[in-house]
Amino acid sequence: MKVATTLTVNGIPYPVEIEPGATLLQAVREAVGLTGSKEGCDDSECGACMMLLDGKPVNSCSYLALQAEGREVTTVEGLADGAELSPLQRAFLEQAGVQCGFCTPGMLVSATALLRANPRPSEEEVRIALSGNLCRCTGYDGIVKAVLAVASADGSA
Amino acid sequence: MSVASFVSADSVEDALQALADGARVVAGGTDLVVGARQGKAPLPEQLVAIHRLEELRGIEETDGGLRLGALVTHEELAEHPVVRERFTALADAAAIVGSHATRAQGTLGGNLMNASPAMETGGPLLCFGASVTLRSAAGSRTVSVADLFAGPAQTTAEPGELLVDVEVPAQPAGTGSCYLRLEYRRQMEIAVVGAAAAVSLEGGKVGSAKIAITALAPTIRLVPASGQALVGSDGGGEAVEAAARAAADASEPISDVRASADYRRAMAAVIARRAIETALERARGGAA
Numbered sequence: 208m209k210v211a212t213t214l215t216v217n218g219i220p221y222p223v224e225i226e227p228g229a230t231l232l233q234a235v236r237e238a239v240g241l242t243g244s245k246e247g248c249d250d251s252e253c254g255a256c257m258m259l260l261d262g263k264p265v266n267s268c269s270y271l272a273l274q275a276e277g278r279e280v281t282t283v284e285g286l287a288d289g290a291e292l293s294p295l296q297r298a299f300l301e302q303a304g305v306q307c308g309f310c311t312p313g314m315l316v317s318a319t320a321l322l323r324a325n326p327r328p329s330e331e332e333v334r335i336a337l338s339g340n341l342c343r344c345t346g347y348d349g350i351v352k353a354v355l356a357v358a359s360a361d362g363s364a
Numbered sequence: 365m366s367v368a369s370f371v372s373a374d375s376v377e378d379a380l381q382a383l384a385d386g387a388r389v390v391a392g393g394t395d396l397v398v399g400a401r402q403g404k405a406p407l408p409e410q411l412v413a414i415h416r417l418e419e420l421r422g423i424e425e426t427d428g429g430l431r432l433g434a435l436v437t438h439e440e441l442a443e444h445p446v447v448r449e450r451f452t453a454l455a456d457a458a459a460i461v462g463s464h465a466t467r468a469q470g471t472l473g474g475n476l477m478n479a480s481p482a483m484e485t486g487g488p489l490l491c492f493g494a495s496v497t498l499r500s501a502a503g504s505r506t507v508s509v510a511d512l513f514a515g516p517a518q519t520t521a522e523p524g525e526l527l528v529d530v531e532v533p534a535q536p537a538g539t540g541s542c543y544l545r546l547e548y549r550r551q552m553e554i555a556v557v558g559a560a561a562a563v564s565l566e567g568g569k570v571g572s573a574k575i576a577i578t579a580l581a582p583t584i585r586l587v588p589a590s591g592q593a594l595v596g597s598d599g600g601g602e603a604v605e606a607a608a609r610a611a612a613d614a615s616e617p618i619s620d621v622r623a624s625a626d627y628r629r630a631m632a633a634v635i636a637r638r639a640i641e642t643a644l645e646r647a648r649g650g651a652a
Contacts, residue, residue, distance in 0.1 A: 274390070338549065
């Protein structure tokens with residue numbers, strides 16, 4: 208039986224009705240209707256579903272939506288300022304950090320969390336932090352370059 | 365079966381009442397929800413979420429030791445200056461759990477109560493002689509971490525009991541510790557083989573030594589013979605080899621998707637030796 212709750216995603220409160228066992232990923236994609244976050248493995252291996260919960264990274268496929276009530280959820284759709292891409296998003300395009308794009312939403316959210324916690328990561332720190340996010344196209348180099356480009360530019364994601 | 369009822373507890377008492385009524389607990393969800401997604405076990409029919417309980421948070425220093433709330437995250441453990449300096453093996457372990465997303469959400473209480481034989485924080489806590497407080501609607505009791513694990517994914521806690529905190533006692537002066545694991549991937553990995561070591565040095569001799577093995581038996585376990593091989597020695601190569609061999613001899617590994625039993629047995633001595641060497645180096649005050 209579905210229950211009513213409110214999920215605040217990218218600053219906007221969405222009243223939704225969801226199954227109590229629904230994951231945050233299911234709720235955001237299906238009930239809220241924001242489909243930027245992807246379901247890759249559905250098993251917390253690939254990071255394609257990564258969101259921020261009160262600013263901290265979460266694999267949303269492995270988190271119950273009802274536990275996000277009253278908290279701030281940020282998805283890839285919340286990283287841009289309107290039509291203006293975030294510096295990290297621009298860097299992904301400039302450094303060829305995007306190929307098929309399926310891992311990109313989770314990569315961007317993961318890298319955003321990294322840069323907030325550690326604004327000047329080394330290449331090794333970037334590679335370790337992003338190794339919970341799988342990419343099957345790019346070979347990671349463009350992604351790592353993009354994160355490092357933003358880190359050396361001004362340290363804000 | 366799907367989740368029929370979900371409540372988010374406002375107090376520990378609320379949570380204990382829900383447990384007494386048959387609910388199961390969820391905190392960070394990193395084991396419970398993943399297990400359900402993998403088809404290991406469906407989500408419980410009744411769930412009580414404890415993530416809002418402030419009284420279960422926090423790392424407190426207590427007379428040289430630590431009191432760790434059940435909701436302390438792996439991220440908090442890995443970053444805490446006192447944990448890193450004096451209970452280094454626990455920081456080592458917390459720092460390699462899952463990815464930064466897992467560490468931000470997954471809790472120490474959840475890691476312990478999930479009781480995986482491959483869990484990271486169990487070995488260090490065994491070496492440090494930690495205990496946990498289990499509370500139920502009927503009362504509260506203290507159980508050593510050594511007595512908490514009953515088998516793979518099994519603890520000695522009763523269904524109505526909630527792990528509320530972990531007490532880590534003060535360690536002898538001059539203690540160095542280390543946890544490390546054999547891994548194939550740097551994040552979202554589970555120990556193929558792991559070992560924890562806590563050793564103290566007194567005037568150049570090993571005063572105390574505790575060694576625990578991970579992913580090598582139905583539960584994380586201490587290996588007393590391994591510690592005994594070190595105590596009284598100067599912590600040199602021969603004693604370390606004997607201790608590492610004892611750790612390997614105490615292992616009863618299984619074959620699974622991550623490694624064969626033979627490979628695990630062969631690697632047990634290697635990983636134990638590295639953990640012991642690093643713990644000794646740290647006890648000597650070297651950079652490690």
